[in-house]
Amino acid sequence: MDEHLVKEVLSEPRNQKEEIQALQDTIYVIGGKWKLPIINSICNGNRRFREIERSIPGITTRMLSRELKDMEANKLLKRTVTPTSPVTVEYSPSDYCHSFADIILHMIKWGKEHRQRLRED
Structure with a gap:
């Protein structure tokens, strides 16, 4: 365990309520079955909705749409609309x-x- 990180993140004395809240906030923002695979897909160069959808086996169009909106609201993604014909929408990871x-x-x-480890047993 990184002692420097422990001292930076955890208060002394420990505040368990604050730690639990921080964990819950993190899980809320990046938790669930699809958010991390979506981020991974976008960071691997898939920017358009259909590209992202095709790169993630099992995700539905409705679920991807919902998750992208949620991730944009949490400032994880930037949505760029280009007024071409047809309109082009691209997603990119934010600095955040x-x-x-x-x-x-x-x-x-x-x-x-x-x-x-599971294979070894």
Whole structure:
């Protein structure tokens, strides 16, 4: 465990209520089945709705639309509308979204290690 990070994030004395609220806020914003795969897709260059949809097996059009709106409201994505014919809509990660890139990388790493651990038993 990174002691510097522990001292930076956790108060002394510990405030469990504040810690739980922060965890719940994080889970609310990036939790669920689809948000992280959507972010991953967009960060991998899929910018248009159909590109994102095709890159995520099992997601429905309705669910993707709902999640994109929610993520835009939480300032994770930028939605750009270009008045061409037909109108072009593209999504891109915001700077704020990039602020938790390390968290996503750690989650991917943990997930790979977890899957490997399950195979070993």
